[in-house]
Amino acid sequence: MPSMKDKRSIILKSAKELFDQYGIENTRISAIVKKSKIAQGTFYLYFKSKQDLLSKLSIDSIQEYSDYLKEHTDVEQGVYYLLELSIDRIITMSKDSPKLTLIVFASVNEVMEESDWEMLYEPLRTVLKERLLYSMKAGDVRSDLNVEYTITFIISLIESTAKRFITVQHDDDIDRYKKELIEFIMNAIQ
Structure with a gap:
């Protein structure tokens, strides 16, 4: 199981890739969550919003x-x-x-x-x-x-x-x- 620091890094890495591919407006938090393979609530433990x-x-x-x-x-x-x-x-x-x-x-x-x-x-x-x-x-x-x-x-x-x-x-x-x-x-x- 990834540590908290690792989860944060995974979320950031996934967001970077998606933002670069689709742009910020076309990237939903749900897509970041899916790519990161985490629960939606886990995202909000690390970040308040997109x-x-x-x-x-x-x-x-x-x-x-x-x-x-x-x-x-x-x-x-x-x-x-x-x-x-x-x-x-x-x-x-x-x-x-x-x-x-x-x-x-x-x-x-x-x-x-x-x-x-x-x-x-x-x-x-x-x-x-x-x-x-x-x-x-x-x-x-x-x-x-x-x-x-x-x-x-x-x-x-x-x-x-x-x-x-x-x-x-x-x-x-x-x-x-x-x-x-x-x-x-x-x-x-x-």
């Missing part, structure tokens, strides 16, 4: 993204490498699960209040802040940079990149777009 599930899914997705960046970068590698990896990762996530990526961003932007947005993005903000502060000390970026504002701008640009990639989906343009975005950010912070 919207609550979506919020948790958003939190988990952004945490996974932040963990990936932290695991695959080091402060000494600098901001340019972090930006390159950040954008590559969001594009990969968008390619692998385009509907889910849009759903996560829609959930973040429509449902969450400003304080929730900050909490949700805190792991990513921490990684970016650590890298920017190191780069400031190393002289790679401007010493008068407002780190908090810059982090907010970078996150917004990364979100925008993911949305653009999903809606336009021109693989041949993405490398050029990515390069221009990195150069744009680097020019702003140097």
Whole structure:
């Protein structure tokens, strides 16, 4: 019998697959329950509603993204490498699960209040802040940079990149777009 943590993971995994396949509007809680092979009441032990599930899914997705960046970068590698990896990762996530990526961003932007947005993005903000502060000390970026504002701008640009990639989906343009975005950010912070 799966543990409580395992059941939660199973529900989230099932929801991810169904949301990505059918979209949020066309996915019913009953379909998530059926795919998860749990009782309907069990769903409500973990989530209040489909919207609550979506919020948790958003939190988990952004945490996974932040963990990936932290695991695959080091402060000494600098901001340019972090930006390159950040954008590559969001594009990969968008390619692998385009509907889910849009759903996560829609959930973040429509449902969450400003304080929730900050909490949700805190792991990513921490990684970016650590890298920017190191780069400031190393002289790679401007010493008068407002780190908090810059982090907010970078996150917004990364979100925008993911949305653009999903809606336009021109693989041949993405490398050029990515390069221009990195150069744009680097020019702003140097």
